[in-house]
Amino acid sequence: MDAKASFKPVAADGIDRSLVIRHLRKEYRSGLAVLKDVSLTIEGRGMTAIIGPSGTGKSTLVRCINRLVDPTAGEMLFMGQDLAKLRGRALRTARRRIGMVFQEYNLVERLSVIENVLCGRLGYLPVWRAWLRKFPPADIDRAFRLLDAVGLGEFANIRADQLSGGQRQRVGIARALMQDPDLVLADEPTSSLDPKTSVEIMELIARRAGERDIPVIVNIHNVDLARRFADRIVGMSKGEVVFDGPPRALEDSHLMAIYGGEGWLE
Numbered sequence: 001m002d003a004k005a006s007f008k009p010v011a012a013d014g015i016d017r018s019l020v021i022r023h024l025r026k027e028y029r030s031g032l033a034v035l036k037d038v039s040l041t042i043e044g045r046g047m048t049a050i051i052g053p054s055g056t057g058k059s060t061l062v063r064c065i066n067r068l069v070d071p072t073a074g075e076m077l078f079m080g081q082d083l084a085k086l087r088g089r090a091l092r093t094a095r096r097r098i099g100m101v102f103q104e105y106n107l108v109e110r111l112s113v114i115e116n117v118l119c120g121r122l123g124y125l126p127v128w129r130a131w132l133r134k135f136p137p138a139d140i141d142r143a144f145r146l147l148d149a150v151g152l153g154e155f156a157n158i159r160a161d162q163l164s165g166g167q168r169q170r171v172g173i174a175r176a177l178m179q180d181p182d183l184v185l186a187d188e189p190t191s192s193l194d195p196k197t198s199v200e201i202m203e204l205i206a207r208r209a210g211e212r213d214i215p216v217i218v219n220i221h222n223v224d225l226a227r228r229f230a231d232r233i234v235g236m237s238k239g240e241v242v243f244d245g246p247p248r249a250l251e252d253s254h255l256m257a258i259y260g261g262e263g264w265l266e
Contacts, residue, residue: 017044017079017182017215019065024074024084026060034060036239038074047206047216049230051223053259057239058219062187065217066098067091079182096123099176099214101205103188105168107175109161113152116160116171117143120178139178146174150204166197173204177212184209186218190225198222202229223255 019042026035034057042048050058063069065076067083076083078094086094099120107116121139135143147153150170155163160171169189176184186205190198202218206229209216220226226233227247235243235250235258243254 015044015079015182017213018042019183019215019217020075020077021065022075022077024061024064024076025072026057026064026069027072033072034239035064035071038239038241040234040241040244042215042217043232045213045215046231047209047218047229048232048234049226050217050219050234050236051221051226051258052236054221056236058236059187061236062185062217062219065183066095066100066185068100092123096179097182099179099181099184101169101172101176101184101186101189103191105165105172107160107168107171110159112157112159113163113171114140114143114147114156117146117174117178120175123179143174143178146177147171149208150174165192166194166201169193169197169201170204173201173208177208181214184214184216186216186220188219188221191221198225199228205229223250 019040021038021040021042024035024038025033027033038057038061050061052058060069064071065083067086071084074084079097081090081094083094108119111119115133118133118135118139121135125135144153144156147156150173152167152170152174155167160168163171172189184205189205190201193201202225205216205218218226218230227250230247233243233245233247233250234241235254237258237260242257243250
């Protein structure tokens, strides 16, 4: 095991939030692997950006971690459990501690902004409370504070379908943080946004997760954003990891290996 894999920073609260992925493989069709023997140790703090061309397995990797996609083989060790083996209640319990920021926002359009943020607590409520959306006052207070933190306090009672793309993504970030997560996953959180809003969203994810000492794994196409905000970059090509290191170590030769050819550098 290399030095990076053996080093697991412990957060200020004493919790080890590192994620150890061993020999992860995913096949949607038998014999055709989207992920091929992927092994990574994600440190328990900071932002890790996963880059690579479309179809290389970036989204599949992120979705395997929170089990939106079931891996074909391998281990994902997180806070004393193998996420790959969890089922039923154990899986639901683990998922509520993994916040997810989606590419297409995944908001409930007919609900208000504050109700969407409160959806981050549904996994903690009894079924009848979740069905009726009866949230404890402490959760409601926290949801309002999170909306203020992402700059949307004045939009709390507006329906989600009246927001811009950047505003919707801010709601998605607040909802993920509302889960009180030990890990945040972001699947192409800037792909539908303009350059200025993309920077704002990445700043917001990095800042808010950093304040809570929560590790972030973000799947992202924009290499410049990855270099600017990530502490570590993982480059993937054809379902395999072909680069793993700090942004300053990512050179054009690595990018050509990741994306295939020089044309895209022009």
